[in-house]
Structure formats: structure tokens, C-alpha cells
Amino acid sequence: MRAFAKFLLFLIVMGVIAGGAAWWWAGRQPAPSVEFRQPQKFVGQNSALEMMVQTPQGQLSRLDVSLEQNGKSYPIFALNQPTDATTRQEAADRLFISRPIGKRAIPELQPGPARIVVHAARPVLRGMRQIAVEATRDVQVRLEPPQASVVSTFHYVNLGGAEFIIYRATPADVESGVRVGDRIYPGFPGTAVGIKSDPAIHVAFFALAYDQDVNTPITVFARDPAGNIAAAVVDHMAFSKAFSKSTIPIDSWVARVVPPIVANTPSLQGESTAPADLPQTFVKVNSDLRRQNAQTIAELAKKTAPEMMWKTSFEPLTNAAVEAKFADFRTYTYMGKEIDRQVHLGFDLAVTQQVPIKAAQTGVVVDAAYLGIYGNCVIIDHGLGVQTLYGHLSSIGVKVGDKVEKGQVVGRSGMTGLAAGDHLHFTVLVNGTPVNPVEWWDPKWMQDRVFRKIMEAGGSVT
Template sequence: MRKNRSNFIAYSVLFVLIVAGIFMLFSSKSFEREKPLISIEDKIYWNLTSPLLVKITDESGIKSLKISMVDAEHQIILTNQNFEAPMEVLDINLSFPKTGFQSQKKGYTMSIEAVDASKWGFFMGNKETKNVEVIVDSKRPEINILNHSYAINKGGSATVVFKATDERLKELYIETNFGKKFTPSKFYKDDYYASLVAWPATQSSFSADVVAIDYAGNMTKSKIRFFYQNRNYKSSKIKLDNQNRFLNEKIPELAAQYAQNHESMSNLEKMKFVNENLRGANEKLISDITSKISEDIISEFSLKKFYPLKNAKAVASFGDHRYYTFDGQNISESWHMGLDLASTKNASIVTSNDGKVDFAGENGIYGQTIIINHGFGVFSLYGHCNSMAVKTGDQINAGDHIGATGVSGLAMGDHLHFGMIVQGIEVRPEEWMDNNWMKDNVVNILNSSKKMIDGQ
């Protein structure tokens, strides 16, 4: 009896171990059951000249891959590979075969077959197949630049209107030599677009091309031929010393608010933190907010000149490149990307145009800040406010009181930091405070473009 009981226990333990072993074996990565994932659309457009990317992924790794192209008469193998070391991620760049096919045909079928290294399916692995419809499209998009501002100033703005057509248009933007891409708005009628562009004061040169790309990868570029007007901006040296209120009062105040380790920092270290790290974060916030473009169709442009502060005097200019020195050494630098206006203490700030408040809150060196979206990629900014009479999301009308001037942020004296921004680029406020400039460079360009479109 005791022997039978011992045998039963032994067999039971053995059975449990076998079951556990089988479970562990089949639940392991080696026996995974997921088919490879072939990342490509069921229907694609190909210009037959650019490489075509096919991405395949699998947990146990791809051990073989076969891709072929088929038309009504031929089948050609594009790739047929076996991998000694299975690949979890495969990025395959396919080229159209130079022989065996006629590229004039309008379509093909691409067959993709991938097998993974899993031991599932009696060690055969998981197989995935996918047939892709390939539509041949070798025609480039068409771009016709209809009208644009005659000139653009360094630090300033300009307008361009153009027509872009393609049955399968995927991307449309204005590319600059410094990496910024401006997003055009739909203008007036189908296939027409308009955009403001900006030349940053920090960039020594400017050029811009309208770029159109279709789903097949065909690209067209067309240069916007502005007359480029260079402009020299002020360069200032600001001397700091141990008796300086800016270095010993204002900087520590902001560092205490925003720097985690401010207590262990010297005043010069606090200065670098505020003027570089904090400023960088604040300017990124402004850029992020003002880079968002509405998808509304532009037909009219009714903005009037901006005049935010009555009887104000300019106390600091736009584009001032400031160098901060201590004991004769440069310790930090910055660009002043606004126009400082001052009148009386706590002076009323009034908006000159309708818009939507996209931001109203604290923003580091700018203090209490209001950013208003006026459409067509145009934003106005009001910094160093003592108080704000609006909140984020408010719709406002021309003539509304939106706040009062103050000394919040990095301001030493009561004033308004007034900025104008075009699609994330801070530009010369003076242009937007001049009715003649706005008429010549924006309003007239759009109105004359509509007449051209109507006449076509």
C-alpha cells in the first residue's frame, strides 16, 4: 500500500513537471504564434524611381523573405533572402527592376511573403503573405506662383500666393534655407494657397521654396523670388557687477521661482540659468503656441495696424543682440525679440484687432503674458503684464482692454513687451504697426491675387 502511494506521488510529480515543461516550452518566445507584421498599405503609389520602403517586424525574428512583382505577363523576384541570424526588424528598400518590366504600365501587384523563426507549426514557423496593389504615378505636382510681396526685410514678413495641383497631393509647404517650414492656408478657390513667411533677425540670409509632394513620392520645388533687404540690428553690451540690481535682485527672484538648485548657485550661475535655460523654455512655449495654423480658407485680410499702448514711447528695440559682461568677460547673450513700450505705470493695454486668446498666463522671463491669434498665422504677444483681463480661450474684439503694463518676469521698469509672430517666428512689430506696409505687403497681394484667379 505504501509502495503504491509512493509511486502515485512520483508519477504525479512527474506529470506536473512534464505539463509545466510543456507549458513553459510553448509559452516561450521560441514557440510564439504571431505572424510577422508587414507594414505597407494595401494600395500604394510609386513613381518607380524612389526606393520603396517595406518594414517587417516579428518577435522571434524573420528567417526568410520573398518579394515579387507581377503584371499580366511577367513575374520578377525583387528579393529572396534567408537570414542566418533572424531579424526582429527588417527595413527593405525596393527598387523597380531595370529589366523584365515596362515602366509605362499603370499598375502592378506586389506579393510579399515573410516567415519567422518561431518553432510553432512543427518547427516551420509562422508565415504571413500580403498582396499590394501598386499604382504607377510618375507625374510631378504642378506649382504656379501667382503673386508675392516684392521684398522681404531681415527680421520681417512677406506674403506669397500660389496654385498647386496634383490628383494625389500629400504634402505642401514652404521650405526655407534655415530649416523652418511654413504651412500655407487654402486661399479663395480650390487649388490656390496663400501664406505669410518670415525672415528671422538671427539669420544672415533667407530663401524660400514652395514644395509639393504626392503620395508616389514625386516632388516639385518652386523658388519664391523676393527682393532681399538686409537690415542691421542693434548690438548692446550690458555690464554687470556686484552692485547691479538686475544681477542681485531680479535674477535671484526668477531663479528662486524656476531653478530647482537655486540655493547652491552663484548669482552669475543664476544669470546664465535665467537668460539661457529659462529663456529657451519660454521661447519654445511661445513658438509652440504660435506655430499652429488654422485650416480655415483665407478669403479676406482685414487686420488693421497694431497700436497696443496709447501715447507710448519705445524704450527698447526689436532685434537687439545683447551681450552681458562681468569683469570684462562675456558671460551670456540673448536676442530681444519684441518692442518695449512704456507710458504710465499700470497703463491699459488694448488690442487693435479681433482674435482668440491662445495663452494667458505666467511665462518665465516674460512674466504674465497674453498671446492672441489673429488668423493667417499672425499672433500678437503682450509680456510683463501687471494684470490680465482675459483668459485662454477668450474671443476678443478690436479695442478691448486686455491687461495692464507692469514689471512681471525679467522687467526692471514698468513697460509692455510687445511682439508680433508669424507661424512661430518673431518678426519686426514696426511692420505690423504701419498701415502702409500692411497694405502693400499683405492686403494688396491677396486682393490682386483674387482678381488674377477670377480672370483665369
């Protein structure tokens, strides 16, 4: 009997030790983790909470989110009462939550500091213990909208053309620019063009793309870090333009042009260049690769300088024959049948074979490499979102980062890329949007549309 009692006591002691060890082990298990994605620092009229909660095995026993301000707590989300939240299971152990938390969602919010508080817990040890975590994010509630107003006058823009604007945007930390339909053109401080009298002054180039409607709304906008937005309508006149159409048979040059493009483009590796497959591969080059190249060009627009590097109109290729104009709507045929349609967004200029190609304006080289349909290509940034592209070069004479002067040789003309013969493909870009180069070559246009406005606002172009 005494032996049994000792054995029973031993079992009890071991059970207590094992239970304690299990309790200790359970307490050492990882708690849920909380990743705040939005807001970063500010909450405005229409702000949203975006957060990711990750927990082992995807088990959550508690998830409560609230916003605290001035001693009051406003519930935002509860696991059993998601209210206006959107939840998405991004993985077995990850839950994404989004919910409006701005003034419109929580009318009691006041300007000033606030805190987002998250309590999350998960069960361990078959639910006998909870592993909890508290995560917080301090934010500033900002409710007063920014201000935006147009300063310059006489805004005239052609379909496929560009325009320049001067405007005011406050306070100092706003992001601002011009919105043309669904396209955004960022603004720059007025000091970029020598306007120093008013720190609220900003400037921007914008475009009415060739494929937009002439009635597309144009506004300047200002958006503060809390997401509050102000906008002002740009008083302007837009003019329609008729663009040319052409039919281009590819029979005589497709076999020469397509294989080098495929060989020089990683995304096309494996595409057949056999004679029977050339028309199909050409269409992939002419359409899919053209879109990829446009995306690359748009990304390069982010490398623009916050200054206007030019004081004169742009320089065209001298003594050149115009082989194609801007926004030429092209139909491509093979063996007499239509196989593709695209729009040519630049000027094709030809002189003689491998003629020296000069920079149209002072700037900095942001790309100098093989670029798909453009072949050997140089892109020069001139500041304020304005860039020029030189395509189909036989050779490149500059490298990325080089400062080039107007008239400096950057390469030689050629027939690389999607070119049937030796010529220069020249494009002017405004924040990645191709525009008609003719305007930029015109001293009168440059003086009236750009320099006049700068001088009237107290800036300098000398």
C-alpha cells in the same frame, strides 16, 4: 516478454501523444508581427518602405518583402540578401527595415494600384516547425509630380521681416507653402482671404529670419501624399538691416528676477538661487530656458486658424517709450564681466506701471500662462500663421480660446519673467518665427504688401 512489449507500446503511445502535444503547442506560439510605417497609402518617385518586424526571442528564419503590381513581383528585401535596405536592431526582438521602393528604385513601377507583401517566419520546437505570417499593404503608385507657380508680384522682404505671397498649387490634395532656406511656412486656401474663383490658389505669410542670409533661396513648394515635390522660385528682393547692440549689466536686478522664474518653471526645479549661484542660474534661464520657450512658441504656431482675421494694420501700445528694438544683440555682464550673449526678438515698450495692454489685432487666444523668460504671457492667433506675443504682464485678463477684438484689454504690463522693469515685451510671429513688429504697425506696409495682392487676385479685405 509480453509485459515488455506492452511497456514499449505504452512508451511509444506516450511519445506520440507528447510529440503531438509539443507539435500542437509549438503551433500555438505567436508568429512574427509586421508593422508598416511607410508608405501609408501612396508610392511616388522617391518613396521608401519603413517597417518593424517583431518576433519572440528575436529569431527569424525567413523575411521576404516584395512589391506586386500587374501580375509581377519585384523583390524588395530578403533576410539573406538585404540589397539596398538599411536594417537596425532596435531591441532584441525588434528589427527595423528601410528601403527605397519608389519609381527610381523600381523603374518598372507604373501608376495604379500595387501591393507590398511580407512573408516572415520564426523557428520553434528546436527548428522542427516554422511559425509563419503574411502581411500586406495595398498602395497606390502616383508618379506625376504636382504643380506650383507664383501668382502675386513685387515681393520685398527685409532681414527680420515678413512678406505675403499668392500662388497656385495642384492637385487639390497637395501640402504646400513657402520654403525660406530650411524654414517652412505653410500655405492656406485662397478662400481664407476671399479668393473663390480658383480652388488652386493658396496664400502664405513667410519671413526672412534675422539670422538668415539675405541671399537665402525662397521657393513655393507643393508635395503630394506620395512624396512627389514641385517647386517654383519666388522672384523677390531681400534687403539687409543693421541691428543694434547693447550691453546689459544684471547686477542690480538678477536677485529679484531669477528666483521667481525658477519657482514657476518645472524644468528648472532644483537650480540654486543662492547669491553665489545666481549668475550661473541666470545663464541657464537666459539661454536654455529661452530656447525651450522658443520651441513652445513654435508649437503654438500649429494652432493657427485658416483665415485672416484682420482688415487693418496692427495697433501699437500708445504713448509708449521704446526701451528695446527688434533683434537687439545683447551682451550680459555681471560684476563687469561678460557672462552671456542673446538676441532680443521683440520690442520693449513702457508707459507707466501696470498699464492696460490691448490686443494689437483681432484674434483668438492660444496661450495665456506663465512662459519662462516672458513671465505672464498672452499669445493671440490672428490666422494664417500670424500671432502676437505679450510678455512680462503683471496680470492676465483673458483665457485660452477667448475671441478678442483689436484694442481689447488682455492684461496689464509688469515685470514678470526676465524683465528689469515694468514694460511690455511685444513680438509678432510668423509660423513661430519672430519678425519686426514695425512693419505690422505700418498701414502703408499692410496695404502694399498684403491687401493689394489680395485685391488684385480677386479677394476681399473689407
